[in-house]
Amino acid sequence: MDYEVVVGLEVHTELKTATKIFCGCSTKFGAAQNTNVCPVCLGLPGVLPVLNARVVEFAVRTGLALNCRILPFSKFDRKNYYYPDLPKNFQTSQYDLPIAVDGHLDIAVGGQTRRIGITRVHMEEDAGKLVHAGSITKSEYALVDYNRTGVPLLEIVSEPDIRSAEEAKAYLEKLKAILQYIDVSDCKMEEGSLRCDANISLRPKGETKLGTKAEIKNLNSFKAVQKGLEYETARQADVLGEGGRVIQETRTWDDACGVTVSLRSKEEAHDYRYFPEPDLVPIVVDPAWVEDIRRHLPELPDARQGRLMKDYGLSAYEAGVITAGRAMAEYFDATVAAGADAKAAANWLMGELSRQLNAAGKELEDCPVAPGQLAGLIGLQAQGTVSGKLAKTVFEAMWASGKDAAAIVKEQGLVQISDAGAIEAVVDKVIAANPQSVDDFKAGKERAIGFLVGQVMKETKGRANPELVNKLLRERM
């Protein structure tokens, strides 16, 4: 039977406020264990929370960027459960009156745009981190690092509008881009500042009733989201295909083994005993303040993609890749602003620059070649000073040294030879040395000329103008 996959995502993102949600401790990642703590975030007897106003501002900004309605009256609730990484044994979160509701974002998959509903955005505090000695199963004890306790989180819940693992990945990528654009989160999945859980169920194609869902936790990379959901789709299809029933349960994605494993069934599900947080007053937002935040929202990914297509004639694909991350979009704009041709800048960003970043495991923020420097290289290429091949050599030198393209070209004598007189002698030498290839060419084998061009380039250390070489070879054979 053909099944339709129905997925809804719950995404947690850490906000990049300087201080925690209910106390003045730093949120900085990577500090020595248990140094960003105080009586409040340690949940000592007698302490009280005070809401960080920046968290509300960031939540409202996020709600607006996701086309949500901002609730004028919202409140915090306690979610009660025991876990050693939670000092108070309750998490202060939002239950029935979240800060933002009823939004959406658009994703493009397979050339089609789909709108995914956002149910709600709510604020809450993060828990600490358990550190196990050795492996989690064999460890005799666990230590707790409370640095992360009280770091502000937004939970962003989608409607069950996602229909494939690929769409889930696209949704997450778009969400990450938006959160980065509006500058509320670093969205570093490897540091846990963007985390994802999924609700997934299958139903026969054409059926409108939802099937029984499983909740998949620990989908903590884009790849894990896609792989985990693909695995779970296949698993549930197998169960249903054999006439079985999917059990409502919580499962966890085991990235190493590439499988989802059952954590607990519905019967074992927690009763969180939510009730209004008596230590905090309700949040009443001023509509004028909300409008002010709306007015100051930056250009969002969709708008930016449209602008790149319209202003520079980039394809939807190119503009999509360039605008998928805020850093690349800004790098692109800066390169173009420094005088580079937009199309060439896009090609460099998507090609050589991305390749180098990946190889070095670096983020664009740490790129040793500045946008102005890339624009300089693109300029030299456009003038014909360096060939495309040579430009890559120059780029590698720029990457390694941080120097400008012009300086490297000058130092290394990499200027392209476009003087026919200087190339002719080499061409003649290559023709004389490769009679077989010359014969092949004359016999109609077009491919042979490629080899000969290559030999000339080799002799000139890549500096000869390839078009000129081609022309001279044809003339002189």
Next chain:
Amino acid sequence: MELNKLTAHELHGRLTAKEVSAAEITAAVFARIDAVEDKVRAYITQTRDQALAQARAVDDKIKRGEAVAPLAGIPGALKDNMCVKGVRTTCASQILANFVPPYDAAVVEKLAAQNAVVVGKANLDEFAMGSSCENSSFFATRNPWDTAAVPGGSSGGSAAAVAAAEAVWALGSDTGGSIRQPAAYCGVVGLKPTYGRVSRYGLVAYASSLDQIGPITRDVADCALVLGAIAGHDGRDSTSVDAPVPDYAKALIPDVKGLKIGLPKEYFVAGMDPAVEKAVYAAIDQLKALGAEYKEVAMPHTEYALAAYYLVATAEASSNLARYDGVGFGHRGEGNDIIAMYKRSRTEGFGEEVRRRIMLGTYALSSGYYDAYYLKALKVRTLIKQDFDKAFGEVDVLVAPIAPTTAFKVGEKMDDPLAMYLQDVCTVPINLAGLPAISLPCGFAAGLPIGLQIIGRPLGEETILRAAYAFEQANDYHRRLAPLGEV
């Protein structure tokens, strides 16, 4: 006259007149503690060295000719659920028996700013849950008027210390009557301020939406003085009220002419001791004779207050006390896994009444019961507030009993939790509504004090202080000392 038997305002006069030193006053209080503490047992922890150092610092100030605050050099006690940096804060619980806070409660900072002297941490029912001080996991405090009787609770140690002249003033906390009822039983003055008037930062929470810190003193003037020292907005408590603190001493006018007092009939519950009822009516007659206008008011939802209170308070407590799990601080029981460790820590650490309230509250918040219990209790709370709003449309203050009886015997109600809960029937509605109320002596029955309750509008502390002061000055109850006091 023994110095420890004087009031704070009297002692302040003598200090600034350089007739006595703060060190002498503090020494007199400790001498008194040495003489009677084995009978009263008001203190869990005494802080002698710190207290004497604080007193000497005040004496130095006075010697240098510097002005000192009204509470400077005056020794008092803190209920042992208020955090003092470096001083064991136990909540009378085994689970916090060795807990030393790394920070000061807001009220402790305020008292330090006044150069007040803190002589120790007073006993209470464990985590402020109880009405007799018998639920302390360490020992039961006794009533200075009759050591076979309870001092009331939960701030029983604070009230007994003041009544036995083991402290000049004390702070208590009141969630459902825990300042007013022990003040009534011990024949002293106790005031529960408007919710939010005093910062709760550093008060170990029992029920967050009801808890409030307030003074316990020997007369109304001292009550005004201590309230003035601890009241005020605090950015660390989101429920703190941002309103200026009046000079409460200015409210001490011995005149109630034109003051409209109301009597809610519903507070005279079945089973009330006729002597208590008589004393409260006599007090109303006296206030009328002093010029107050009187009328009866209807408070139709009063009968549901106790049930609503025991749902709201226990629900909040079940969550507030979840942090005592043996992980980060407090008592840790042995266990082979985390769940076993939680269970052992909490079973060993909490007493019976605390466990009972945690279970009640957990039940009230559980899925399937929330609407029927917790949510309904919140609705009743709103109706009770509306009763008060309506009453305060007609009168300026309400007058009522504090408790149905005078102090009962130690052990009398320990096997009957419901009978113990009924002790709070006249006090819990005020906490549910967040209002200020004062308790002061209005007579005696069989040698035990009877308390009068005067309830005010939100932030109406000045009005209830004025009414209380007028009543007090027309009588001499505040000058009587517990028989223990004459030992």
